[in-house]
Amino acid sequence: MKFSKSLIHTYREAPADAEVISHNLLVRAGMIRKVTAGIYEYLPLGLKSLKKVENIIRNELNRAGCQEVLLPHLVPGELWKESDRWAKYGKELLRLSDRHGREYCFGPTHEETICDLVRHVVSSYKALPQNLYQIQTKFRDEIRPRFGLMRGREFLMKDGYSFHVDHEDLDREYKNMFATYKRIFERCGLTARAVDADTGAIGGKSSHEFMVIAQTGEDVVVYCSACDYAANLEKASCRTANVGAAQEISAVQEVHTPGLKTVDEVAAFLKIKPQQMIKTLVYKADQGFIVVCTAGDREVSEIKLQNIAKAEALRLATDEEVVSFTGVPVGFLGPVGLDACIRKTALGAQWWLVYDHSVKGIVEAATGANRADYHVVHVAVTRDLKLSEDNLVDVCNVIEGDPCPHCSSGQLKLTRGIEVGHIFKLGFRYSKPMKVTYLDNEGKEQPVVMGTYGIGVGRTMAASVEQNHDDKGIIWPRALAPFDVHLIQLDHTDAITQEAQKIYDALWGAGIEALWDDRDERAGVKFNDADLIGIPVQVIIGKRGLQKGTLEYKIRRTSQKGEAPLLGAVDIIAGLLNAAA
RNA sequence: CGGGAAUUAGCGCAGUCCGGCUAGCGCGUUCGGUUCGGGUCCGAAAGGUCGCGGGUUCAAAUCCCGCAUUCCCGACCA
Structure with missing residues (x-):
């Protein structure tokens, strides 16, 4: 291509809305152009790189035994009603209707569509397994699209789905995809790390995310300094603290702490460390109130709590709810004697109490006295709290320096990453409601076992720029260079x-x-x-x-x-x- | 969903507080000249519903009301 004849227009100045380097450089190099929030055009130069990513993916998947299909962008609403996602997916799902008033959605992902295809075509165990994928434009009406190609509303994605007679075969294919993904990102010139991930709203069992380590990433990746343990923050756990050594602790004593509500305020007043405090939070789940106690330096992971509670919806209780539920103003709650307070105020309310593992490691704690303007000190965790197998849970985010859950010597480190790929074992989540079945060798109808595998194509391209640039511009690895x-x-x-x-x-x-x-x-x-x-x-x-x-x-x-x-x-x-x- | 900010030429911005006549600047674009190995220099030109709608006024980019779009921040850790 001759430059003089090409549609390449570079810019000296950064676009006003570019916050990350990949967005800035891709626009300045004339590779992409924003049309409206979260929606971009690929110019000839940008499309060439995008196609390179696409072809690496295609080539590796085909080699791994997958077959390419192309499904429609618009999906009939009925299919989404079959899986119940029509009701559950929320505003991210772009819904539209045609001239007859029939409902459709612009597919943000295509489990329903592929299930509909497979259930019509596959009827025997002899036709399984299958692994089908497509590379297609998706639309998710994100609340806050940003960072150029990294979090767009319209974006190119490779989505793949596999179908199996049993879980063993899914496990085999999952490993196959895991290895294939590693090769794909390697060939793209990216340093990607596979991490354990939460399975989230899509449902299912085990799941790995492929993360490109980059400061501008939107996800927090936890990894071990010594072994190869790595997980998404939402999923990461640490070796739990040992019960503190027994020692003589004087009796629980109230201290006047007028107006001191936060852990930091109280800790400073009592001249102790925040991690010697027990923080007490009240959540409102669909089934009732959940009281969560943690060490004062920890943050509750709402995702972990939601999984533990098996709750559909979860939020922190409002100040008013806390008062009417416990009779104690926010800032002065604690596990000691809480039960009695609640019995006085909220007879019949559904509630339960959980302790994060971090509480177990505190020997002598301070916490709220369940009385306005008072805290208690000399709380001996083993003496004054009723910790048990049932109420001790992992409900907090890990923090830098926590001991690794997999090895004895490692400490956990936190870094940021860009999620470029995600693989999932879905099990029966879609095949059962959507009746994707096959006849086994005894002629009995069985639901298929499914897996799903995604790669953000444009995001992979952006991630490459995040990892490969200098102050003059982009440095493409050859595999992605236009x-x-x-x-x-x-x-x-x-x-x-x-x-x-x-x-x-x-x-x-x-x-x-x-x-x-x-x-x-x-x-x-x-x-x-x-x-x-x-x-x-x-x-x-x-x-x-x-x-x-x-x-x-x-x-x-x-x-x-x-x-x-x-x-x-x-x-x-x-x-x-x-x-x- | 809550808060803040912005919207003026293809891009990046000034002008708005304190209304005033041909609405500016830099980059880019076109033409002429000059220069020619790390974003030359000089000259000329094209290019604008000042986001949209309404109001106030002799007069509105500027003041008032409404709407739209975009961007940022936050979403409660007791």
């Missing part, structure tokens, strides 16, 4: 144009995709555009080199420069490309 070589022609004599044309033809002839900057621009403009766009190897042809019969090259990533004779230059460039990949 072109392999950026041929920069500096002078415009006939002789040089002819040489450039020769090199250009020879590159393409050797299977090397070249962008030829033939514009009548100053050298600086071209160099800067080349660095911004980030093609891995720049080849410079100008009168300076031509006199010597050479051209120059620059490796974008290392800025390493060199010269090569015009004759045989293509071989040298091919070698550079392979080395720079």
